[in-house]
Amino acid sequence: MNLTRLEFTFESAVKTSFKMSTVTSKLAKWELKKICPLLNHAKLCLLFKASVHGYTFDAFNHKCNLQGPTVIVAYNKSGYVFGAFTSKNFAQTGQNVVDEKAFLFSFNERQMKEDPLRVVSGNPQFSFFDIGPNFGSLIFLHRNTATIHSDPAGAYKFDPLQMHGNDLALTECEVYRVEEAGRLMEIPWRLMHWDSDKRKALLNTISDWKPSVSSVKQARILLVGPIGAGKSSFFNSINSVFKGYVSTQANTGTAGTSLTTQFRSYSLKPSGDVKHVPFSLCDTMGLEDEANNGFDVDDFVSVLKGHVKDRYQFNPAMPLQPDSPYFHKSPELKDRIHCVVYVIDTSKVKILSNKMIESSGFFGGKPTS
Template identity: 70%
Template sequence: MSTITSSLTKWQKKKLCSLLSHDRLSLLFKASVHGYNASTFHQKCNTQGPTVIVAYNKSGYVFGAFTCKDYGQTGQNVVDDKAFLFSFNDKEVKEAPLRVFSGNPQYAFTDTGPNFDSLRFLHNNTATVYSNHAATYIFEPQQMHGNDLQLTECEVYRVEDCGGLLEKPWRNVQWNSERRKALLSIISGWKPSVSSVKQARILLVGHVGAGKSSFFNSINSVFKGYVSSQANTGTAGTSLTTQFRTYHIKPGSGVSHVPFALCDSMGLEEGLNSGLDVDDFASILKGHIQDRYQFNPSMPIQPESPHFHKSPGLKDKIHCVVYVIDTSKIKLLSDKMNDKFAVFRNKTNQLGIPQLVLLTKVDEGCPLVAEDLKNVYQSHYINKMVQEVSAQLGVSLSAVIPVKNYSQELEIDPQTDILLLNAVVQILRTAEGFFDDLYNPEERSE
């Protein structure tokens, strides 16, 4: 799946949330990705509850429409006394948004499409908006869109309330320096229960932009004591990781031994001959693919390849698979992407490898967590997302771990470290299940 990102700036998103009196916007539809057509609009946006359409033009205007009612393709005019149009000029960011209410309390929009009479988005299934400023909503065209009706983008967001904080945390975490030291000690003292294996090999798998490489960089940063960027990260539409990489973390922060290696792979994508191939995935799990193999999405690795390990040992295999999912993208995962996750999970199950899910970017998913990371396990919204991922991927609730990677920070943060280290401890405990299932007691450590 190509990364689907919002075109709203932080200032614009903050202004919209303030205008809507809600905590967050969840992107449902992006015309430049999904197409400027009503059928796809309805596929993505029907029965989603309160939504806001956001249109952009070359003149720098950001304008659109809010409704708290559902789209449903009934062909009827929908009454919504809370609906309104809005606009602000990106070139004059200090100016408060223009807010225009309906002049007709009996009419808000037509649910066969994003048709607010005065503004009709995706007009004739093109990147244009039809503007009739004398209709239900009365506005000055220059103020609304600068008379520029050619769109550069059109997005639809579900308007959500984060649900506030729960009375009690649904997982207990200690957020002090003693706990950070204790987690480092647990990690340093862990070792596989099989003597032939010195490090657990952890494979990170996820959709493009989920934060796989960022997770390695973040863990590496914890041990280094400063923010580092060894693995390539970014927001490109396709996977930045094109090689199979095995990353070994150097001991640091008082830790004498790091008992795990993180393996990074191509991101999962929907298209044919794109993203990580399931056959390559199986070869990685079995230990056949060596470090720095260059993936070829149109053809899986062949036994004659110089990077193909023909006789891998237990130490070369993957001992735990960690699926990495962006909190903000959970509801954007298509049926094709969910099917791909299911195929990968089935293959992993067949090989008896335990699995875990990392829920990344929790601070972007919930403003209460962005305000204070210690709210992560009291956030009603994050709790809801954990439950959705659990049901969607078919894993237990205890196997879904929220984390925040280092992204824009220049210095490490104790709370971020604790959340990351807690995830590592859970990963190692999950990997231990792989060794517990081995039937060769002679290989076990004393």
């Protein structure tokens, strides 16, 4: 559905900025060579870096909860790289988690040629709450500090000299999502906690929101984007959520040019538990590369200012004129556009023309109103 498209775009943007930011993995090549065989040569995706996000359990939870299999990699001044792998989600369930696949590991820069230490437990019970991620014998970020708590006689038995050299102060602690090689499509790209309570809570959050100006009862959200991007389907999806059943009020489909040729202002009706929908969605004609085709820039400005009435038939050859019956002469604040959503088909991003990319800056990023 279109929501997924937008969310995916957002997620991609976040990932991109993440790569461009200074949050980079501390893992050196030789360290990767040691860790990867322990993890079936899986791909590692950096989720958390204590020196950037904080040596706190809250920061850890924020970045690492519900990410599927993960590996913690901790460093100390004595040259030890050690940590823990779990195939289970980190989650504050308040209960111990059993994970037969979990293990602790360690290696040291002075023992480059030796195999890493790998310790499994006969009774692998973990807790991921309270005082830090607790692997029975090792607790990372112990009590919100840059230290570990070590109990070599706990669930995992190890020689503390081999594990961390009895140096319990951390110089870094990173967490990676372990993405199994060759199985990426079988793993959801984003783990969601989703049930009817969550749905209800989200709907309540939305319906409780109020525009800050009392004369505006519904924020008007304008959908713009290239032809066939999914603008009308996006409206149908949102409309279906509030109606409580699948609705296809707006026409959707593919044609050589924009299928939507009228300006449509849809007021969403509440149903069920929702008493009020504080926004409306406005659907537009798709943007096109060629001049005199698709949604016109002048019409866009008129729409933003609230001059365009519902069901206005777009004419790419000539924008809306002030003497047209569809021209709203004195729009109020409630008639104007309060938010613009630029809808894009993420599978086509790579084939967007330069002109379309430039125009997205205008339509999505720099409204003139």
